[in-house]
Amino acid sequence: MQASKLKFECCRRQQSSTESILCAVCKKKYHFACVNNTDITFSELTEEYKVSWQCPVCQSRQPRSDNSNTPVRVSSGQEPRSSREPSQSINIIGKKDIFQRDKVSQGFTLEDIRSIVREEIGTALCNSNQKLTEKINANSKELHEELQTVRDSMHFMQQKYEELCKELSLKTDKIRSLDLENKTLKQAVNDLTSRLSQQEQYSRASNAEIQCVPEHKGENLYTVIKQIISTVDSNINEKDIHLCTRIAKLHKDNPRPRSILVRFSSPRMRDEFLAAAITFNRKAPTIGDRLNTSHLGIAGDKKPIYVVKHLSPTIKALHAADRKKAKELNYKFVWVKGGQVYMRKTPDSEYKFIRNSDVLAKLTQ
Template sequence: MNELSKTKPNKMKFECCNRQQNSNEYIICSHCSKKYHYACVATTTTQFKELTSDLKVNWLCPECNRPRAGLDNSNTPIRAVATHANDKQDSLNVTVRNKHKVSKTSDTDLDALTPADVRQIIREELHIIFNAFQSKIETQLGNKISEISSQLTQVTESITFMEKEYEEVRRDMQQKIEVINQLESVNKNLRSYIQDMDSRLSQMERNSRASNIEIQGVPEHRNENLVTAVKQLAHTIKYNLTESDIHLCTRVSKIQKNSNRPRSIIVKFSCPRVRDGFLAAAIAYNKRNSNDKLNTSHIGMGGEHKPMYVTDHLSPSMKALHAAARVKAKELKYKYVWVKGGHVYMRKSDTSDYKFIKNMDTLNSLN
């Protein structure tokens, strides 16, 4: 029995390629016992380590495998035809011929291989290689197509899920938009209602203060008599005021608790006509006595003369508007800012028209 030699090769040369026997991958002919390099005589893609023992024992070299005239070649090993591309039991160096050409031919026809036989062998080998390659490609493509199909299915499911989520979000957003529009409408109505109520409240505050004046800058004393002070002030400005014209006279709390200024005196007269006359007399006195305007000496107080101011009794919101108007007047160089009937007015020059300052929006629109 011939076996694959695994011992140290000698220095002889292979019969096939005339190379020194320096490779362990060689095969021995079972007829002539000559050594052949497997890489030279291999006719398939089968690796050397995949060869079976039976194939190694019965292998014939190309010279011994060639048919000879007059000899019985029925015992010559014939390579099995591969049934598929991965069949690893392929024979080596065996020619499979067309049965019509091989069976029952004369001895003279077997004298040598014809070009047609060579072409047939090449076609069969190429057919085997092509089938193996095609099968491998089909398998790989099938796996890839299955993988891509699975991924496309997942993508389709994800898109479907996202479309459902988008529709839900869109419906939810549409509902919220409708609610927002309703709230905006309600808010607009409420703002209009609040502005109307604010206007009414301001009017009520002005009406409640229609008979009042406010005297600022009068120092406070423990035993002070405010009615007497107001009567003395009326005498100074030469306004005929009786005690029955004074319904109420009191001090009010400070808006700014940490202010050092004394609390203002609120005087409620019997009617708006008395209030208007008293204010007009105070303004006329200051115009006549520009060097000696109303001060604490005019109501009988000794010591340092401190200025006094007689104005309309304004609500807190109107006081804030009046203060903002004075600041705006300095900024825009308006010459006059005054209060009359609980309203704030401004005039830029002696010849220009006056501006009725209704609220902060009106004040901010000035230029």
């Protein structure tokens, strides 16, 4: 704070006050409250006292004198005001007053020192607060920028999240639609497969398959079939045999010989041939006497020969799986009728229609 702006010399403050007094020597202004150490109020001072009053600094420069030179004259018939009004130094009686006067004689009062200390502390606090405020503002600005960047990033992530949610919803709906369509198509494929298998089986309605007949180079299959017909005592004529040939193996690594396919003139002829073969095997006294290679005039060990229906690959695979499952679940009967596979656990139990492998997989008892 610049000295040219100071208005009061007592406390170095600029605040205005109506209770101020002017030094008659140096013409400097003081607060009456700062230099008054008595119980006398400002309103009790006389004009003569105010005009002749000297500040403590100017008074300290003058030679010491007694107390007879009072600032207020006592008129006749009046009580002296020295007991009511302050002297030039305001406070000259008592040890405490002398100590205070010595303080004043040095140019500063305790209140001056307190005021200066307060002002310096206030200035330091103000500067510290200003620096702290500037630092906080700078940090706040930086923090605000970082927060704005975070907000922008969060807004961007929110947009991406909404886009992903929307896209996920569309994909989910599409997956549901495709799943439903897949189930429909799967059902349609199963139906078509079943129909195709039935058609294939119907096309084999007049066919019989003879298994485990040894293969020989230059063999005559018609002769072999006629020998089997004669052995099982069937009434089928040679003209009822339309086709006789060997068919490819389902599995090439199977050591068994290729089966012989026989096509008869009608399904009835085929069924008569199968029935005659079944009857022959049932009447055989032992298992070794059932239809075998010796009945065909083939020398060597007897090897069984099987006469069965000519099944489509699908029905044949399902029939094989059924026989395997029947062993696991102790089913005694597995047969094919009308191109369909059936199973029965006991002669008195209800039969089970095995439509496909899914039905077989669910079979537990």
